Amino acid sequence: MKNRVLVAVFVAVVLALPAFAQQAGSTSQDQPAASQTTQTAPAAPASTDQAASSAQTTSSQTVGATGKQPLQAETHEGFWGKMNPFARKKYVQRQTQPIRDRVNELDELTADNTKAIKDVDTRAQQGIQLASAKASEADQHAIDAGNKAQAAQQTATQANTRLTNVEQVVGNIDQYKATTQTEIRFRPGQSVLSENAKTALDDMATPLKNQRGYIIEVQGFSSGHGQAAIATSQKMADSVVRYLVLNHDVPVYRIYVVGMGNAPVPSAGTDDAKTKRTSGGRVEISLLKNDLEQLSASSTTPDQAPAK
Numbered sequence: 001m002k003n004r005v006l007v008a009v010f011v012a013v014v015l016a017l018p019a020f021a022q023q024a025g026s027t028s029q030d031q032p033a034a035s036q037t038t039q040t041a042p043a044a045p046a047s048t049d050q051a052a053s054s055a056q057t058t059s060s061q062t063v064g065a066t067g068k069q070p071l072q073a074e075t076h077e078g079f080w081g082k083m084n085p086f087a088r089k090k091y092v093q094r095q096t097q098p099i100r101d102r103v104n105e106l107d108e109l110t111a112d113n114t115k116a117i118k119d120v121d122t123r124a125q126q127g128i129q130l131a132s133a134k135a136s137e138a139d140q141h142a143i144d145a146g147n148k149a150q151a152a153q154q155t156a157t158q159a160n161t162r163l164t165n166v167e168q169v170v171g172n173i174d175q176y177k178a179t180t181q182t183e184i185r186f187r188p189g190q191s192v193l194s195e196n197a198k199t200a201l202d203d204m205a206t207p208l209k210n211q212r213g214y215i216i217e218v219q220g221f222s223s224g225h226g227q228a229a230i231a232t233s234q235k236m237a238d239s240v241v242r243y244l245v246l247n248h249d250v251p252v253y254r255i256y257v258v259g260m261g262n263a264p265v266p267s268a269g270t271d272d273a274k275t276k277r278t279s280g281g282r283v284e285i286s287l288l289k290n291d292l293e294q295l296s297a298s299s300t301t302p303d304q305a306p307a308k
Helices: 003-039 047-060 087-169 193-210 227-246 290-300
Strands: 178-187 214-221 256-263 279-287
Touching: 003 214, 178 193, 178 227, 193 227, 193 279, 214 227, 227 279
Parallel strands: 214 256
Antiparallel strands: 178 279, 214 279
């Protein structure tokens, strides 16, 4: 009977030890803060300012990323040490709950930081793309401006060249140069054009169609003396003018006619002092041009035909 009682007491003591150890462990968690306060209470700060600054420094150093104080490690090991083989589920949950809360807070903070970083990166990419588009647009505007400036320079150069040509033409507007000379022979006492004479006039007058800046000088010469020779030479010159006006539409105001009669003319290859008189009837036709036609040709563009 006594052995049974001893065994029962021993079993009761063994079952009571875990509960006692748990209670002692929970009590030891509440006591460190008070013990630390009691131990640090006698050391008073030298001054109020120093205390405030030290407290501010300590608080700034101990605050974590979540804005809370770090978890304090358990210094009291209890009856069973760091591991209680008879710990209950609620005890374990109570011990690990602060850790889980901090881990969850850190996960939320990490997610918020990741989202903020993504937002900043997205805005940065949009800003870079917008800046690149603006730079490309500015480059295109610069290229267009350069092309327009080059076109304006070319236009100014062409205008300057044309103005120079116009000044030169205006300065030489009354300066005519002989380009073609044709001589028509007549039989004595006649003023009718022969077929050879008409062919020669056709060859000279056909290229003059739609041209400007030219005049035709017609001089008639006849043998004989006095007014009779002048009248005969005038009739021969008039027949040439009539043929040019009627058959080639040469304007009358471009033709200058004069009957020279038997006026002496300089001999070819001799000095001006040595002259000879005309034998028979003849008409000299001289085509004279100035620079007006050259100016008209230079001012005509490929897609613009010359004015008629």
